[in-house]
Amino acid sequence: MSEPLLAIKNLSVTFVSHSGSIRAVERVSLEVQRGETLGIVGESGSGKSVMMLAVMGLLPRTKRVVTSGEVLFQGGDVLRASKRELRRLRGRHLALIPQDPMTCLDPVLRVGKQLHEAIRAHETVPRAEVQRRGIELLTSVGLPEPERHCTQFPHELSGGMRQRTMIAMGIAHSPSLLIADEPTTALDVTIQAQVMDLLGKAQSETNTGLVLITHDLGLVAEMADRVVVMYAGRVVETGDVQTIFRAPRHPYTRGLLDSLPQLSNDERWLHPIPGNPPDPAYKPMGCSFEPRCFLAGGRARCGTELPVLAPAGVRGHKSACHFAEEMVDILPGTRSADEEQTP
Amino acid sequence: MPQAVSRRRAPLSTAPVGQIAPRAGQDCNPRLDRLRVFARNRAAVAGCVILGLLVCLALFAPLLTSYSPTQENLSAAFQLPSSKHWLGTDDLGRDIFSRIIYGGRYTLSIGIVAVGIAAVIGVPLGLISGYLQGVTDMIIQRVTDVLLSFNSFLLALVLVAVFGAGLGSVTIAAGIGVVPQFIRLARGQALSIREEVYVEAAVAFGSNSLTILRRHILRNSVTPVTIYATLNAGVAILVVAGLGFLGLGVQPPAPEWGSMLGEARVYFFQYPYQMTFPGLVIFLAVLSFNLIGDGLRDAFDPGTRE
Numbered sequence: 001m002s003e004p005l006l007a008i009k010n011l012s013v014t015f016v017s018h019s020g021s022i023r024a025v026e027r028v029s030l031e032v033q034r035g036e037t038l039g040i041v042g043e044s045g046s047g048k049s050v051m052m053l054a055v056m057g058l059l060p061r062t063k064r065v066v067t068s069g070e071v072l073f074q075g076g077d078v079l080r081a082s083k084r085e086l087r088r089l090r091g092r093h094l095a096l097i098p099q100d101p102m103t104c105l106d107p108v109l110r111v112g113k114q115l116h117e118a119i120r121a122h123e124t125v126p127r128a129e130v131q132r133r134g135i136e137l138l139t140s141v142g143l144p145e146p147e148r149h150c151t152q153f154p155h156e157l158s159g160g161m162r163q164r165t166m167i168a169m170g171i172a173h174s175p176s177l178l179i180a181d182e183p184t185t186a187l188d189v190t191i192q193a194q195v196m197d198l199l200g201k202a203q204s205e206t207n208t209g210l211v212l213i214t215h216d217l218g219l220v221a222e223m224a225d226r227v228v229v230m231y232a233g234r235v236v237e238t239g240d241v242q243t244i245f246r247a248p249r250h251p252y253t254r255g256l257l258d259s260l261p262q263l264s265n266d267e268r269w270l271h272p273i274p275g276n277p278p279d280p281a282y283k284p285m286g287c288s289f290e291p292r293c294f295l296a297g298g299r300a301r302c303g304t305e306l307p308v309l310a311p312a313g314v315r316g317h318k319s320a321c322h323f324a325e326e327m328v329d330i331l332p333g334t335r336s337a338d339e340e341q342t343p
Numbered sequence: 344m345p346q347a348v349s350r351r352r353a354p355l356s357t358a359p360v361g362q363i364a365p366r367a368g369q370d371c372n373p374r375l376d377r378l379r380v381f382a383r384n385r386a387a388v389a390g391c392v393i394l395g396l397l398v399c400l401a402l403f404a405p406l407l408t409s410y411s412p413t414q415e416n417l418s419a420a421f422q423l424p425s426s427k428h429w430l431g432t433d434d435l436g437r438d439i440f441s442r443i444i445y446g447g448r449y450t451l452s453i454g455i456v457a458v459g460i461a462a463v464i465g466v467p468l469g470l471i472s473g474y475l476q477g478v479t480d481m482i483i484q485r486v487t488d489v490l491l492s493f494n495s496f497l498l499a500l501v502l503v504a505v506f507g508a509g510l511g512s513v514t515i516a517a518g519i520g521v522v523p524q525f526i527r528l529a530r531g532q533a534l535s536i537r538e539e540v541y542v543e544a545a546v547a548f549g550s551n552s553l554t555i556l557r558r559h560i561l562r563n564s565v566t567p568v569t570i571y572a573t574l575n576a577g578v579a580i581l582v583v584a585g586l587g588f589l590g591l592g593v594q595p596p597a598p599e600w601g602s603m604l605g606e607a608r609v610y611f612f613q614y615p616y617q618m619t620f621p622g623l624v625i626f627l628a629v630l631s632f633n634l635i636g637d638g639l640r641d642a643f644d645p646g647t648r649e
Contacts, residue, residue, distance in 0.1 A: 056547055058543065058546065058547060087549055087551060088549070089549075090546065090547055090548065090549040091547065091548040091549025091550075092549060095547070095548065096544075096547040098540055098543065098544045098547065099540075100540060103539065103540040103541065104540045104541050104543075104544040105541055105544075106539075106541040106542075106545075106558070106559050106562070106563070107541075107563075108562045108563055108565075109558065109559070109562060113558070114541075114545075117545065117548070117550055117554060117558060118545075118548040118549075118550070121548055121549040121550045121551070121554070122549055166544070169544075169548055170548075172548075
């Protein structure tokens with residue numbers, strides 16, 4: 001296989017504060033190939049957004065934010081790139097569609113101007129050309145009246161329209177890596193589907209690598225080729241999407257899958273994972289998931305030894321669980337509600 | 344029936360106090376809403392009326408009086424207000440009404456231009472300071488600290504002492520007198536706006552600092568800067584009048600309000616009206632700018648109202 005588009009190697013991000021340091025991302029390694037869709041799944045606070053900020057080189061470079069490891073994008077290390085190099089990368093080769101479409105457009109500027117700014121950030125093109133490109137982009141993201149849209153202010157647009165505008169800005173330079181940070185959380189279901197179609201289309205047209213940060217497992221199942229599951233700043237399981245959904249080898253992934261509402265059976269209750277993620281300032285010594293894990297059951301090893309990401313099952317499938325092999329016996333759907341400790 | 348529903352719900356809207364909930368079928372342009380809030384504020388409207396009146400008097404001065412503001416007429420000196428000289432005459436027989444309305448041209452325009460100068464110098468410095476932070480911020484802010492430790496008037500006074508009296512130097516001095524406040528205001532704006540998601544998004548799309556400063560940070564600071572400039576126009580007018588009073592402002596025989604006060608001071612116990620009227624218009628001008636500024640602030644920045 002050729003060199004990956006993006007290779008994160010042993011990335012750690014620590015925020016240092018007076019009250020102690022917070023390890024937001026710990027020794028994360030992952031790769032994204034050209035044309036591939038990688039889903040990054042995890043609860044709020046699992047470090048997925050911070051990791052992507054690091055990839056974009058958007059983490060503040062102060063003493064309070066300590067990063068280590070490598071983020072190789074097209075062979076160059078983003079963490080060590082100069083401001084100028086970063087600016088050349090961003091938007092042109094590496095684009096981020098921010099999380100919240102309601103706040104990511106400047107309220108005092110017409111939408112057209114902001115779109116033009118994104119276009120002009122990397123090339124000097126005549127005004128007429130910029131306008132034509134802007135309208136072309138807005139048409140391509142399925143906005144019905146691109147000319148009118150350009151003259152509107154953000155408050156005149158719906159969430160879906162803003163999100164599409166952000167996507168238009170993201171794909172303006174056909175970047176080779178597109179990071180979408182929870183692209184659908186603020187949208188209703190029909191718009192979600194349209195937006196995801198659009199991202200998929202943009203991706204296949206230009207062979208873009210797409211990183212989808214989300215906690216919507218349905219979206220991941222539908223869109224992603226491979227999945228990375230994060231918990232408390234670490235990767236706990238990774239593999240291709242079928243394997244992860246059919247035969248998860250980490251109890252956390254399993255918990256996530258079980259907590260999805262099932263329409264098929266008659267159960268009236270959701271099955272949440274008991275407990276909460278650990279406080280990032282005081283992570284347990286052993287496995288971060290141990291206090292909530294149904295497999296651990298007080299086993300000493302879980303509480304004292306940090307599990308490493310090790311191959312499990314099929315090729316490319318890795319799990320960071322000491323007892324990953326026990327997961328084989330517990331196939332999805334076999335764990336009934338009675339076994340669970342209802343909180 | 345979405346319209347009927349929205350109409351019924353309008354009074355229950357969660358819009359903050361002072362913000363008018365858009366009524367059904369009405370254009371809900373937020374700027375228009377703000378103007379409506381402003382128009383409802385009686386004090387602000389009064390300020391507009393007073394200022395408008397003063398500006399009109401200054402603009403149409405030649406039509407409103409037949410007396411020259413500078414022509415001396417010693418035979419008509421020290422006249423009390425009468426039907427001939429509405430506000431009386433001064434020690435050199437010049438019509439005070441005429442001098443006041445012509446004087447508005449000096450005092451008002453110097454005040455406004457001075458604030459303009461202050462904004463043009465102070466705002467970019469403040470924005471750069473707040474956006475770039477680090478050493479740049481440190482240097483700009485320490486200089487600002489030094490300037491802020493003088494009061495605006497004292498600063499202007501020092502500058503006039505250096506540059507000499509006269510129309511140009513008074514304008515610049517009054518402007519620089521209020522620059523540090525603008526630097527602080529703009530820095531605060533930049534500090535808060537740079538954390539907005541849309542700024543981060545612009546960075547993520549590869550925009551450079553200059554574009555972000557100009558496009559996003561400057562544009563979003565326009566409202567507070569305008570409000571602050573309006574409030575400071577009053578301060579600048581006081582500085583100009585103060586310099587005029589001390590004889591360091593616009594030089595005679597130009598009818599500047601502050602210098603009129605200064606000239607009339609000598610005769611205050613004999614002819615108090617000579618000082619009353621210039622003092623009154625200075626008061627009205629400053630009051631009107633303050634009322635308008637307060638009104639703008641209440642309309643555009645509901646968070647700061649009491």
